[in-house]
Amino acid sequence: MIELRNVCKSYNKGLLRAVDDLTLAVPPGEIFGFLGPNGAGKTTTIKMIVGILAPDSGSIAIEGRDNRSEPLACKAVTAFVPDEPEIYERLTGLEYLNFIGDVYGVPAGLRAERAGRWLDKFELSAVAGDPIQTYSHGMRQKIVLSGALLVEPKVFVLDEPLTGLDPRSAHHLKEAMRGHCDRGGTLFFSTHVMEVAEKFCDRIAIIHKGRLIACGSLDELRRQAGESQSLENIFLELTEP
Amino acid sequence: MKRLKALLAAGLRQNFGLSLLKHKVLQGKKDLWLVLLAGIGFLSLLPVLVLYVRGLGLLFGILRAAGQETAMLTLAILVGQFFILVFGLFYVLSAFYFSRDLEFLVSLPARPFEVIGAKFGVILVNEYLTVLFVVVPVFVVYGVMAGKPLGYWPLAALVFLLLPVIPLALAGLLVMAMMRCVNVSRKKDFLILVGSLALLAAALFLQLGLAGTRSPEELVKFFSAADGLARLLGEKFPPCIWASRLLASGFSAPGLGYLALFAGGSVAVLLLLLLAAEKLFYRGLIGLSEMAVRRKKLSAAALASSFASGRTAWRAILRREWKLMNRTPIFLLNGILSVVLVPVMLFIMVRTSAGSSSMAILKILGSGNRLAEILFAAAFFVACGCLNGTASSTFSREGKTFWISKVIPVAPGRQVTGKFLHSYLIAGLGVLGGLLAVRLALGLGWKSILPAALLAFVAGVLLTATNMAVDLARPLLTWTNPMRAIKQNLNVVIAMAVDAGILYGFYHVSRLLRRVGFAGTGLIAVLFVILSLLAAASIFLLARFADKRYTTIET
Incomplete structure (x- = not known):
């Protein structure tokens, strides 16, 4: 279980708002895909979840424990894979x-x-x-x-984990993650590959310029954006500069 | 030439973090304290500089009485060039062959001599900073006290600018030749280490054995000549003599001759380096990252035995530190080697005839005064163990892998325990090296050595923890060249200044204790107790500091 409440993070003394009032929850058993264009705030959010960065305000809880007041308890149940190994x-x-x-x-x-x-x-x-x-x-x-x-661990946080993986390894990873969530674990991962998000995720969030602009199952997102659109089209429409 | 200039400008910006600093200080107004800290760091060196200048003034007076004042210039230039040659070997090795920008640079449409020229330029600027405090005060004291005319000053500036060129270019040539040979083998890391040690030994032998054995008649002959001592000091490395005679003679006919020799020699060796780069550089570089690998599938039994035992977190961190340090040649050479180097240098100096007079001085200093012997020996042991970059780069060395330390479920205070033990093991090695050198070279008795070692081991705890705290306050995690993490890391310099301050403080504490009536064993015991208390406090405070600081380090 991962919960973010009103999380904000800015750089350059507030001049650049990387994450802006982000609130979302990922319940146990769910594969949660986190999408967004380059520089949207995905990696910053992920780094705050695993304790590499501290939010300016708001709170993050892992398995019901605040990751700032009980960091070791949170880290003990979380495994993180960064975008660059x-x-x-x-x-x-x-x-x-x-x-x-x-x-x-x-x-x-x-x-x-x-x-x-x-x-x-x-x-x-x-x-x-x-x-x-x-x-x-x-x-x-x-x-x-x-x-x-x-x-x-109970919680996996993976930042673009499929980048650089060969198809067989990507398949094994996806299988393992599905099994993990079926056993009640949680997976929070970011990706740029729309097909993966579309087929693999139970719910998807799209972040743009630090703000959460859409969140829900693929069907829910389709309903929000208009009938029978692909995730790629929804993404392009929502994140238009 | 345009490409060389562009590569050099980019190299300087990258090496000194100019673009990043400008961005942080001017745009984000962040890290302004860093500029202030650097300023305070330099200011803290002022008292040492004043002492140094005073000492130089005294030395000038003594040498002038013997008509040998030029020897002061030769000695300064020789010492400067010696350090550049010895430490330049590692700078050059790291910059030419192990910096992470090489893969990018090799892919550019640049000639090898342009890449090497740019890298050489960056190291050159670094070396100016290294020798600035050693050489410039000598030039100034000599110029002022000898009443040199105005023409002396531009020549002094020129000599300063050319000073690192010959030793650094020689280091470059040696390293390129070595790497060309090493790159034919699969055991490159091992060969690099062995080759570097061999080069270092050769440089030490050249410099420390320069005086050789001379008869008294020969020595008298040297001293009776006007610049005999200068000639004696610099005879194995003539550029020192050319430079010092150039400064002594000024814009006279002989002076211009030495200018031609010194400047011409520098340019010639530099050209030789660039020429050699065309022939040797890429052959030594390409394929360097290929290593001997087993590529043999592990059996289930082998795998199980690899995971046979679980360790506590601090032991795992200690093992990680030990392996990473020992397997990275640049870290190994700058960390462990420097704790071995000082005792070895002392031993060689004392054992050569060149060092016989220093041995006599040391013996006179200690004779009949056991307390002075113990305190001097303790200070020397501490210098051997702690005045290196191991502890003061312990966090910086993690570089971009620091994220691992931030996400693992181990309290920073406990992580620091493993790191501390690693640094302290190396400090202990230095103390033991110093102990052996003092015993074997100077024949100091165990009654002085043992209490001195006891004091040094306790002081080592305090200084190791202090050095780690300095690095923790501002770890340098964005390096692309491992040399930056340990050798060109400001934290290492700041930590050394702090260490010097602590030792200086203890010198005054000892004096104070003597003044209030403590002597001999009593004084040593009180010092031991004070050091022990401070050592315990430093470890406790370091752990608390780590718990606070880790959360604020953003990677």
Whole structure:
């Protein structure tokens, strides 16, 4: 469960309002897609949810706990994957996963089973012992995702997770996320790929210039925008400069 | 030439963060405090500068009495060029081969000499800042006290501007040659480390062994000549002599000859570097990021054994710090190497005939005064352990991966425990190195060494925590070249100034304790207690500071 209430964030002493009075809730069991043009405030919102940025005002709760007053409790149930896989290049893939397992307190037995599963699915088993420095962009993305999946948290927050993934890995990820939400977990993810949002998300929000301009299921958005429009058309119409 | 200028301008803006600073300070009015902090940092160096200038005045008087005042210039230029050559090796290695802009630069329609020329220019500007405080006061004191005419000053400026060119270009040539050889192997990181150490050893050998062994007759001959001492100091590196004679002779016929030699030599070595860049640079660079990899599927058993044990969070962070530092050649060379370098230099200096007089001075300083021996040794151990960039770059080194530290469910105060232990381990290594050097080179007794080591280990806690706090206050996380995180990080300089202030403070505390009647073991015990209390307080405050500061660092 993720709840944002009247969240605001600005840069340059208020000159640039990145997120403007954002209120939304993502209940357990829901795949929530977060769309918006470049610079709309998606990444800023995501960074505030996971505690990388602090909102100027408003509140964010994860599983009912405020992420500023109880940050560790919130972080313990959240896994985050950023849009750029900037991770420790000089560690091997296995060392990185072990580090994540250590800091999230994943028991060693579970770690081996989960890591083995995801390394296999993402076809990283052969390179897991190599330094991350030697990985391609897509492989780095997959090792960060493996780290997040290793934790098996209640809440996944993924910033454009499909960028750089090959189709097979993207399929495995989507399958895993569907299963996670079917088991009562929560997924909040941003994407630029309209087809993915259309087919994959239970609900979609569109943010533009920091403000939430639409939120609901695909059918609800269609009803708001006019009959039988594609998500791409709805998006283009709503975010027209 | 246009491309070279454009690359240089972009390199300078990127290296000094000029565009970002301008944006933050002028547009967002943010980080204005940073400019003020830098100003205060420079002001805090003023007392040291005043002491330095006074010392130079005394040295000038002594040398003039012997007719050897030019030696002061030679020594300053030699020291400046020595530091540039030794540390320039790492600057050059990092900038030429490990900065993240290289992939972009290589793809540009620029010739190798243009890329290297621009990078060389950026390092050159950095080196001016490095030697500014060492060399300029010497030039000023010499010019004023020797009553030099107006013509001296433009020549002094010219010598200052050309000073880093020869050593830096030599460092560039050595590094390019080394990288060309290293890039044929798959074990590049290891070879880079070994090669760098070999180059460093060669530079040290060249500089520290320059005096060689001389008979007393030869020494007398050197001192009886007008600039004999200058010649003795600079004989293995003639540009020092050319530069100092140029300044001493001014716009006379011999002076102009030395100008031609010094300026011509600088230009020639620079041209050689650019020429070598055309032949060697891309061959050493292309494919450098390819590494030896296993590409062998792990068996289920191997995977299970890899995950056999869970660790506490602070141990995981300590392991991460240790591995990242040791596996990044630039961090390793600037962190661990610098704690090893000072004791090794002391050992070599004392063991060579060049250092025999300094050994005698040290022995005289300590003779018959156990307390002075202990305090001097403790200060030296602390300098060996703590005056490096490990603790004061511990947060900056995380760079763009700092987001991980912000999202993991480990309290910043606990994360800092792992980081502290890592920095303190390296400080401890430095203290041990200093201890061995003092024991083996100076033959200091264990009765002095052990209490000194005890004081140094406790002081190490205080200084490590303080250095970490300095970095935590303003971590540099946006670097593209790892050298910026540790070597060109203002936090490292500020932390060193703070450390110097703390040690200076303890010097006064010791004097005060003596004045109120403490002596010998009693005084050491009181110092130990004060240091222990401060050390405990510093760790506690660092953890609290981390808990507050982590939430406000935005990446």
